[in-house]
Amino acid sequence: MRSSAKEMVRELYEGHTPRAHRFRYWLLGFDLVAIAFVIITSFISYGGWIQLIDLVFGAVIVADLLARIWIAPRRLRFLGYPTTIADMVSAASFFAPLAGEGFAFLRVLRTLRLLHMYQTRDRLRQDFDFFRENEQLLVAATNLGVFIFVMSGFVFATQHRASDDIANYADALYFTVTALTTTGFGDITLEGTGGHMISVAIMICGVTLFLRLAQVLFRPSKVRHPCPTCGLVLHDPDAVHCKHCGTTLNIVTEGVV
Secondary structure (H helix, E strand, C coil): CHHHHHHHHHHHHCCHHHHHHHHHHHHHHHHHHHHHHHHCCCCCCCCCHHHHHHHHHHHHHHHHHHHHHHHHHHHHCCCCCCHHHHHHHHHHHHHHHHHHHHHHHHHHHEEEEEEHHHHHHHHHHHHHHHHHCHHHHHHHHHHHHHHHHHHHHHHHHHHHHEEEEEEEECCCCCCCHHHHHCCCCCCCCCHHHHHHHHHHHHHHHHHHHHHHHHHHHHCCCEEEECCCCCCCCCCCCCCCCCCCCCCCCCCCCCCCC
């Protein structure tokens, strides 16, 4: 019985059945709803009903994490994965207010769960033509979006008490965007050496991701077609031969307009 239950859970997380796909899309939807809840409630005084919903979200995250650990073939290695660490931090951030209302701001670290979006890429590629045709652009935009939201959460979590300018998540988001674009209006600044280092990290990493998005946006798009000889996957839409090995390609295309 235990073995059958474990196989059922493994099928939901790793299988290719319609039920498994619906389950993983549900998890992605849950992540997005929880993140939206954290952002919205950062503008509201922390109360009992928010704490109750926090506990529900935290319980779901813990159940999800335990299920992943249960079916993992190498559990110690699984515990070192970035997504696993993100789950642990996310769960702890939802239960943190139990230690006192002053820890409620840590809930914004829930944005780390956005890392799970990358695990659904293969399924999105199969299910949606739009995603498959614009994958590079959408992935670059996702990279930038995840960085902005996670870094905004980090700024809010670390500077909420240290700076009067960071009153809610929107303030942290505003500062992150102005820093990564190097606009720097100066109306919000982070205090101390730690705050300055956070600003430097935002500028360096954010500009890199922003330039990557611009590069994908303005350069000619590529099509996915594995070369049968060398395995190169991305080619120009009108490519006749593989640029790496010269093998003749037969890319299915409707023609270049």
